Amino acid sequence: MAPFINTLLQKVMISGFICILSISTFAQKLSVTDLKVEHLKNPMAIETDSPRFSWKIRSSVKNTIQSAYEIRVGRDKAAMNAGKDLVWKAAVSGDQSVLIKYEGAALQSKKRYFWQIRVKDNHGNTSAWSEPAFFQMGISPMDWTATWIKVAGKDTAARSPLFRKEFVVNKKLKSAIAYVTAKGLYEARINGQRVSDTYFAPGWTSYRDHLQYQVYDVTTILKSGSNVFGVSLGNGWYKGRIGFGNQHNFYGDTRGLLLQLVMEYTDGTTETVQTDESWKYAYGPIMASDIYDGEIYDARLEISGWDNIGYREDNKWNAVGTMEKGSEKLVAMSGPPVKKHEKFKALKVFKTPAGETVVDFGQNLVGWVMLKAKGAAGTKITLSHAEVLTKEGNFYTTNLRSAKAQDIYILKENTEQVFEPHFTFQGFRYVKVEGYPGELTTEDLTAVALYSAMETTGKFATSNSLLNQLQHNIQWGQKGNFLDVPTDCPQRDERLGWTGDAQAFANTAAYNMDVAGFFTKWLKDVKADQQPNGSIPHVIPNVLGANDGASAGWADVATIIPWDMYVAYGDRQMLETQFESMRKWVDYISSVAKNNLWNSGFHFGDWLFYRPHDDNDGRAAVTDKYLIAQTFYAHSTQLLINAAKVLGKQEDVAKYSALLANIKSAFVKEYMTTTGRLVSGTQTAYVLALQFDMLPEELRAASANRLVANIRDYGNHLTTGFLGTPYLCHVLTRFGHNDVAYDLLMQESYPSWLYPVKMGATTIWERWDGIKPDGSFQTPDMNSYNHYAYGAIGDWMYRTIAGINSVAEEPGYKSIIIAPKPGGKITNAAAELETPYGPVKSAWTLENGVLKLEVTIPANTKAKVILPETTREIGSGTYYFESKL
Template identity: 40%
Template structure:
């Protein structure tokens, strides 16, 4: 990219402690006519906060975000025309934070995975009425000074000393900027979304406890007046244990901000970190006056999909799904936003992508992340890493072996672009990802056993199966080879359909032939004479049905057996990350809709709704992250904000409400609600590329169902059996309802 032409990377010398502030005075000429435009382009290895005359430039925070730094470094452009005055003198500053580049990453104590110090680059271009330009770029003319940020880390928090003097200016260290890895920021920026006021404020022996009533992601904003040098210590947690912050689930993440007051009226936001929390404790608050609110931070994703129904708990669960997605889209799709992890685990978004693409406009966000996936995959000979960006290169997994492709997690290379394509209809998504899909499949095919199935490699399998012991979440009842082979089959079929969409007919046929071969190998290896699948667990039947590896009588037998297992479990969810997203779908496809509803609406643990009775406002990593007795699950991995188990929301959208794309991008729409359970009504909507699609059904006392829907005039609508005779209305009929349902978060 030329927008940073000849700019150099700036680094502060060791004499500048904490987060360095890079400073340059800028004179705006007055003899060239009016200033017609001014653009500031910035990038960073780490985080950068540009400001002019002490006022932040733009709304983005945690910028430029996290990418596969070895291949991709985002450039952010800001229009600063209104901030500059011809003939004026301005101070241009760049505050540099550690961020993902040189802060802590992962739970193994790694720090500085990509580099030891943050580096920034910028270029200010001013254009004038006479056609001339003035360019200010980062180079040796800049200086570095100490900022009020004494320390900053995404996991541990920020130390902000507002009484700290800027001090002397120091020469900067400069290095060349590799322009080959500069990319435009096509995905949405990370921004402040809203602020949340506390619902309760409780004095404690050591300070003050604030409950914000919602598990969220961001930081605290303080407006405070207190003595100069007074210290406030802000600690965060998602739940309470014995009335105190439950800090153990954070593992080694300190999640603590320290603020030293200036002695004046301070407005404080620790913007070089973020936390996942519902509760915050402030030590030293009793000695000051002021207000506290939580600032919700995340990628700027427009809301597109809504859901509500007659069961208040199910509606609340859907709200929890939305909040978990919001909290885990801070730049990249993460597993959790609070502990010493916060990584782009590929398995979570692989299963959740269809639900995500209904709820929010995810196209730019996920296309940007898929570019990182491809970059990491190319660096690993076709293997898709467990996390993207790959902050754990060479990580030896639980088995002690070097990483290899792993089912569902590596399948994100196929499943995610397909979900984006179905929601957006943008063929470029498939064109960009098709080589990556093929490389993933080729890598896995080289790993197949002599029996022609994917067995013998390390697998996460049905991760966090609730029957597994808390200390060993990989110990699922389902056979990992079965899960892996089923997931592979789904990826092969989707890659064949991708080849069809791209006009690669011969390749599509070759992939379909490969799928047929895998189906035969699966039957020989894992099916008995009664069509029972090896390990006889709910997950293997559910994934076997939705993956298409079971056909005809075998698929029906699997559905019947799945229904038996679900009933025997009292309609509790006996499956983890690999199986739970597909249980209701598999039951529905094989004629067991009543069991699907009983499973969805069950309150007995483990179930989707049981956490609500314990105050859940987001989706948990474990079905029992907080146990019935109020204690936190003793397992090492106990997050209270994980969207993976909320992937059932996709089935809720397609089956409970009945909205699904009949063609990519909702060029055709299917309205096919399947009422069931105790629900008496349900409604939902999605803003498609063509306009609003919404549906509502109501069941009367006699059991008759009335369906109302809207869709853009140019969109053909297919009606399912329950929607026969449905009334098509104008979008304005739904406008108020849609706005109200979207506001429920």
């Protein structure tokens, strides 16, 4: 097969490519962009002594590889630009451009450093120096001088306290950096404005082990003369209702604030403003705030100007109390903060058959509603939130269980007010409005999506509109549930970091968004909450208490996500950090296994698999939970071996390779006949056995045929649950049944991925039939309409339909495989992925049995393009191919 090269088309494409480049890039063949430190752009709190630098290379020349780089780091940007007063400079030969460790002079607590890169390529070109980027070191434990403050006495009031401190800037300011954390949630303000666009700080971590602090550059907010710091506190995950059984005060019963503002003047002197006994507090208009139940806000109790200069009533405020430091570590925030993102205008306001006033925003999202209202003082407006309507068209909240999910606003004097919550969030598409004064219009409400600020990295589209909606639903399931931790659902009285959901979806998550920082942060909690015997709790952070054992496919998050993130981002340090946790988990299983069989303890099994109503012919989809456990025992052991190989731990490689052989032998003896038939004849049983290579190689093809027969027997429907679904189509494709994988993907009737799409879903459902064909609902106690686990099919869609694959041997897309496999009557597909090296694109059309493929590969990488008639090795650039199917 020869490459499909159309000279005229190539010129047009190249011309179009150049038009979108900056003038500087057009003038240069080589440039450096997208500088990051520890996966973050211009991070404000780096704690490691050896931060790692990454950059991307742009080149207008094909087959470009970096041959060398120069890096320089300095305290002063102007001096660094001139190459002076550097703390580190290096000139290094090689093509490494991702996660390169700092090797200069010792970095100082609280100091900001600037850095630049320039590179040479294999064509003899040298780039200009990049635009300067910066990173700021976090505050060392010994530099914390602030005192924890709280309300005086016991913190029993539901209301949110306001803390206030006036201070003076009496010299010319060079910089002002604020370090803030809280027990509970905080919102910090200076001179009447928020110090940042971050929400739900300090974030949710395993608070008993570590508590994050945030760092804000507030130089431009401060004024010469008097200034005011104002901070409000909410209960949040720390003190509010969390977990099951109406559980409150899980981490502590007292909200607290710790704040330290370091001001550096141009004369070289510094001054610190910090929390201490001189601060004052009062209670503000937030009467109650709870993550599950919502917020009550009484505008009549607003204290005008409390957070600004000129307020003279603080002599009536209370003296604060102080708190002991606590045993938890204070750590810099390592993941992306929660921020506001998309806004949705109300689509319509309507009356339900029950006479309720309901607003439809058209999208199931997570966040809150901004409400405009004007009315008499004391008017109470209640916003209730729901994901769906009943088949009659009425407002439905039964599936929220005990979560009230209500925001209540009480108006002040007759003036227009705009309300939004502070310390709560809801999962919703519909809002019921009660008590609104006057006529409610679509202009009075705006829904705001809040989620962790992860860059969108993936795009995927095909000629099939239902698949495109499925991709939309997968993305919005991720947005809604990646709110600081990977939650299972965002609407009911749960919203917990269920480990099984997270591990199932991690690969898909890494295609859609940059989740390197997100999972780096969360894995610290996995490690922190791992029990001394190596067991992993069901949810992280663990608010369910100690459990007797650990569930297969849930606790295996300890090995699965570190390895998946290593392959996606090439972050070897993630494996180093998590390796002991990975090993402890495998050792835990070994400690409870008998004769190499993990056949004891509680397991969720193939959670929420398809349950046929009357399945009397032996095809029932119930999979033996201990069979499942054995496959994940093997999988975790294999991933531990993989990590040990990367880290050069040869003794561990040998030890656990021997263990893996015994695990697989025990599986064959216990769960398989001599012909390869499994004791559970389900789709999930065969999928897991094949995915994790549990069967003798000579019996795998026959087992794949049994899987296909099962799927055909169910009329081309899947029956898998949370554990089988992520691997189902991968296994079919791997064993030569790509047509069957497409049949499952394109299936529109229940159970299938497209059934919820046809039923109007805008996110992924928890159950295959959350809404039944007759419009009735599944079991309300377990029926979320925003639950991302089944969205794991996105991984297969990117890898197989679009054909974009990473390679474990050269992770982070240093080496790329492009191998699209068309099917399902799709006539075209296109995907893009922003990798650590730059954008990868794969777009194909199918015409008269001919596949036309356009591929873009980023500089400093290589790729293998695999098509039916040929395999080609290519370097960076844009290429065109044709191949007969």
